[in-house]
Amino acid sequence: MADRVMHLTFVKRGGRYDDLTIVRGDGASETIACPKQGIIPHDMVHYAVESVLAHRGFLSLVQEGQAAGFATGGKESEDAVERLVETFQAEMWGGRVPATDLIAAYEHACAARGHGIAAISSHDVAAIRDRLDDLTHQWAALPQNGALTLRFPEA
Template identity: 45%
Template sequence: MQLVFTKGAGKHDQMAVVRDGVAVERIECPKQGIIPHDMVHYGVESTLHKRGFVDRILHGEAASFQMAAEEESDGVERLVEVFQADGWSGWTSAPADMLDLYQVTCNARQCAPLELHAEDIEAVRSKLLELSAQWQSVAVGGHLVLDFV
């Protein structure tokens, strides 16, 4: 499966889910000043090999903003939110602070947290910084294609 992100000129970018060379679903991604939310999912899930939004699509679920609750996937979603906050702060939060925020976020949403360590945070951040650099080089109307298996 491929995720094809297209940089939009307006308030949205777009993500297409491509299977066997055919775009089977498209999602509007509101611009947020950093990489698209679903690209953060890609970075987290491909680095940590956890089941979240992108992995659920890979295994046949429809790409929807309202997926059914699922323990690991819910934990991934909370982690994506923490990484988005880090991105909005310049990608410089200390890993220990991010782990603390993740625990608070999971507790507030009554969600079981994933078992994570500072090294996991650093590995995901490295991937997200790589994706950010790639996304910045994409012109409006251009695409960034990411493979997810």
């Protein structure tokens, strides 16, 4: 599976955007702009969620060859992961809530959009939060133009 490993390099830039360069296992690469949002980049939240859970989302699709500058194709599993990423982002902006409340908000968001949910437990929430805390700490410590490289899937 080594040829399926991607390297994700996030670069903290000045201005309104950070950068993400994705290098796939076959060496193909592309760079996308990541709008600043006051927390870690959106695609880094995807990394935290998708590296903890075995659900198909944005990074899984890119790993399979989809261009990085796309919106998910609207399949139920992809939409469910996108809602989960959004739920964790909202928590990062607004403050921690009990895991049961986060899961309930996530399920409500999926229901409002008319699609199913990705299975998630309180243990999963804790693991994702730990990963987000670690990534937030690493990102905050970077100077402007500093880079953080992650492997997906992890080794």
